[in-house]
Amino acid sequence: MREIGPGTLIAGRYAVSHRIQQHPRWERWAAYDTSVGREVVALTVVGGTPAAAAAVDAARRAAGVADPRLVRVLDVIPGPVFAIIEEPLIGARTLTKTLSLGGLPGDEARRITGEAAMALDAAAARGLRHVVLTPRNVLLLPDGAVRVRGVAVEAALLGLEDTPAAVASRLDARSLVGVGYAALTGRWPLAGADSGLPRAPVVGGAVVAPDELAADVCPDLDRLARDTLIDGAGPITAAEVRAALRPCPSGPTIDLTGDRRGPSILGSSGIDAPANSVGAQGVSVFPGGVGPYAGAAVPDPAGAPAGSVASAGSDAGAGAGLAGAGLAGAGLAAAPAAPTAPTAAAGSTSTAAASV
Numbered sequence: 001m002r003e004i005g006p007g008t009l010i011a012g013r014y015a016v017s018h019r020i021q022q023h024p025r026w027e028r029w030a031a032y033d034t035s036v037g038r039e040v041v042a043l044t045v046v047g048g049t050p051a052a053a054a055a056v057d058a059a060r061r062a063a064g065v066a067d068p069r070l071v072r073v074l075d076v077i078p079g080p081v082f083a084i085i086e087e088p089l090i091g092a093r094t095l096t097k098t099l100s101l102g103g104l105p106g107d108e109a110r111r112i113t114g115e116a117a118m119a120l121d122a123a124a125a126r127g128l129r130h131v132v133l134t135p136r137n138v139l140l141l142p143d144g145a146v147r148v149r150g151v152a153v154e155a156a157l158l159g160l161e162d163t164p165a166a167v168a169s170r171l172d173a174r175s176l177v178g179v180g181y182a183a184l185t186g187r188w189p190l191a192g193a194d195s196g197l198p199r200a201p202v203v204g205g206a207v208v209a210p211d212e213l214a215a216d217v218c219p220d221l222d223r224l225a226r227d228t229l230i231d232g233a234g235p236i237t238a239a240e241v242r243a244a245l246r247p248c249p250s251g252p253t254i255d256l257t258g259d260r261r262g263p264s265i266l267g268s269s270g271i272d273a274p275a276n277s278v279g280a281q282g283v284s285v286f287p288g289g290v291g292p293y294a295g296a297a298v299p300d301p302a303g304a305p306a307g308s309v310a311s312a313g314s315d316a317g318a319g320a321g322l323a324g325a326g327l328a329g330a331g332l333a334a335a336p337a338a339p340t341a342p343t344a345a346a347g348s349t350s351t352a353a354a355s356v
Helices: 050-063 095-101 106-125 153-157 165-185 219-230 238-244 320-324
Strands: 014-022 027-033 038-046 073-077 081-086 138-140 146-148
Touching: 014 038, 038 050, 050 073, 050 081, 050 153, 095 138, 095 165, 106 138, 106 146, 106 165, 106 219, 106 238, 165 219, 165 238, 219 238
Parallel strands: none
Antiparallel strands: 014 027, 027 038, 038 081, 073 081, 138 146
């Protein structure tokens, strides 16, 4: 994005440091709020497009949702290049990154999924849905706290803001079950979505149940996965997912910062890229397609040309694949067997954002 670069001062207040994420439709930059003296994240988009206008509206509505599990929108700056200012989550990393060490024990998978469900339930109470949730949007802080980012905004940026409420609600419920499945197994069960994890194996046209992949499985999560991903039933709202997982542990049940690889029947596969260098805020840029639907067959740019930042592993082609992945029926079909994504090259350091 030519209009933004290191040293740019957004709205006379937010001093841009360096880019931490690039997508054909948006970029994220580490920045510094000179008014209050703190690190922030600036999500920038070229203005004057329907997606930009929708994202501004979505960001303003998301800013009004007061739930500690949602990444806060601090400011919205309209203009030729508009910016959404997000809170920084120092030392946070995505669930995708955490699962590079393998699936989590059942109680911890239950806790993380339950917390994410509470976040989306709070957003739904204000009429907002995520629509494109994957483990990349679920962030874990060093103390184990769970945050969800991108509610309403990412869908708007991908042209999905008009998804009917009932369809969006069903998509969020299925994606939450998918997050729980991934947390247990280290694999992603939904088609069309690039979570950064290996795809779940498919047998007889359906994904394999979690308890056939991992040894320490939460029975309630396993039941949800079977009902939703195999039998085509299951919850249709985030609130129903939340209710099915009550009670959840009140805090982390394991040390998420160390090598806490859990027992697995099949063993765990590495995700699409190894951890890269970590910046002053404990944040890694994680190449390999940082979007929920990267690489899907969609009416989205096919990706950046070879040698560009996007082709090196940021968000090229991310997101709009949902439109071709069964949105009309509110179903994300079970993922076909697919090879594990190739390992990406080491990336650059970044600050003031969760590792992606």
